[in-house]
Amino acid sequence: MIDRYSNPEIARIWELENKFNIWKEIEILACEVRTKKGEIPEEDFEEIRSKARFKVDEILEIESKVHHDVIAFLTNMNSYIGPAGRHVHHGLTSSDIGDTALCVQMVQAMELILRKTDQLIEAIREKAIQYRDLPCIGRSHGIHAEPMTLGLKFALFYEEMRRNRSRLQTAKEEIAVGKLSGAVGTYSNIEPDIEEYVCERLGLKPDPIATQVVSRDRHAAYMSALGVTAASLDRFATEVRLLQKTEGREVEEPFSVGQKGSSAMPHKRNPVICERISGISRVVRSNVQTALQNVPLWHERDISHSSAERIVIPDSTIALEYILDKMLFVVKNLHVYPDAIERTLGITRGLIFSQKVLLHLIEKGGITREDAYSIVQGHAMAVWADQTQTLKGRLAADPKVQEVLNPDDLDAIFRIEPYLAKVGLIYKRLGLE
Structure with a gap:
């Protein structure tokens, strides 16, 4: 990843220095357990542990010739270890x-x-x-x-x-x-x-x-x-x-x-x-x-x-x-x-309350869903078309609506609070109390 979109701490994980350090640690640990098993003489392991090192630029130079990064790494590290390096990478x-x-x-x-x-x-x-x-x-x-x-x-x-x-x-x-x-x-x-x-x-x-x-x-x-x-x-x-x-x-x-x-x-x-x-x-x-x-x-x-x-x-x-x-x-x-x-809540001039109007007409007036939908949609489309009108105003002037919903009903419908009544329940489910 380019530096522009990199934070240093995580970028360092992917640097060659860190990768080769992990490689070195793996090789030393494998030799350590083999030493405990008696497969490597103690003095040889001490040579490995104390002398194991590498140089990134030298590894890259070797890799340019052998075209194998692990071989290049082992060649470079063993050049510092000396004869005891013969135990490194055994069976791996x-x-x-x-x-x-x-x-x-x-x-x-x-x-x-x-x-x-x-x-x-x-x-x-x-x-x-x-x-x-x-x-x-x-x-x-x-x-x-x-x-x-x-x-x-x-x-x-x-x-x-x-x-x-x-x-x-x-x-x-x-x-x-x-x-x-x-x-x-x-x-x-x-x-x-x-x-x-x-x-x-x-x-x-x-x-x-x-x-x-x-x-x-x-x-x-x-x-x-x-x-x-x-x-x-x-x-x-x-x-x-x-x-x-x-x-x-x-x-x-x-x-x-x-x-x-x-x-x-x-x-x-x-x-x-x-x-x-x-x-x-x-x-x-x-x-x-x-x-x-x-x-x-x-x-x-x-x-x-x-x-x-x-x-x-x-x-x-x-x-x-x-x-x-x-x-x-x-x-x-x-x-x-x-x-x-x-301000944004109000720019549709009440259209956002259309579902509650629909349900009240159905529940209180016994109107079929299709008829109620037709009434509400007709007024809603008119409000979309004419920015001087509001949904509540048109409903209040409609005789069919007046037969079912009185002014107090409309006032109750066009309130935001009922829409938010269950917010606390949602937060409780999330543990956000």
Whole structure:
């Protein structure tokens, strides 16, 4: 991922220095347990442990000749270890090191993603509580539907992100495996207890069964969890972008002092952070497809997945952590304009109460649903066409309606409060009391 959309802490996980350090740790741990088993002399292991080191630039130079990164790494590290290096990588294949290290890196990255997710969930929770009772308009198809509260928008995002957190945690647990089982996973030249020891020290579990590699359905599930989470962030970013449109300007993402919105138009206050979240989310989601295509490898392994993974796994984790961070900033600093929200509620001049009118005509007047619908829709279409009219005013002047609904009935129907009566129940279900 380019530096522009990377936070340093998670980017460091995917640097070659960190990867090679994990490789070194795996090789040393494998030698350590073999020493405990009496397979390596103590003095040789001390040589390995004390002298094992590498230099990234030297590894890359060797790789340019041998075209194999693990061989280049081992050649470089053993040049520092000396003769005792003959014990290193005994009975292992390259994927024992590479795949196990990749799983460690994916766990490390997910821990940062989960930490940021927890911070975002808490920020959303606070906004949901703060705006629980602030009425706003609910929309379907982009058209005003019925009243709801701004808090419910946050509450929905809160619960959605809690589900995402559960998916991310499951993905972390599923990828937290290692394999040191040899060329096709049969432990032909290494004992399973070595794998168990190394994995335990790395915070992993041994993969119950592997080929030359850890099966890529695990990686696909991990990437899918990232993709769904990114989609949720895009959904709420889009909500903010729509609510920030000049016609309503009900909410607005933070706009800092000195920030510029346009090179041509000095007045512009664009939702650029949310637009960035939406754009980067598309990258994360599209990378899921690559991860899915990496699942069907040939027989016990081919290398078609490797080049793709070196791009999409680091990029996706870095990108998701970045947009989580940006969404956290937006949520914590979101500008909310109650007057604009109230004004927007009224712009359809009562049309948003049409369903309650319909139901009252049916229930109180014994009118068929079809006839009641025809009455209400006829007045509603007239209000759409003539901005000087209101739905309540037209209904009050209709003799057919007057036979069923008196002025007090209409006053009761055209109140927002009944629409919000069950908000507390929803919050109770979510534990947002």
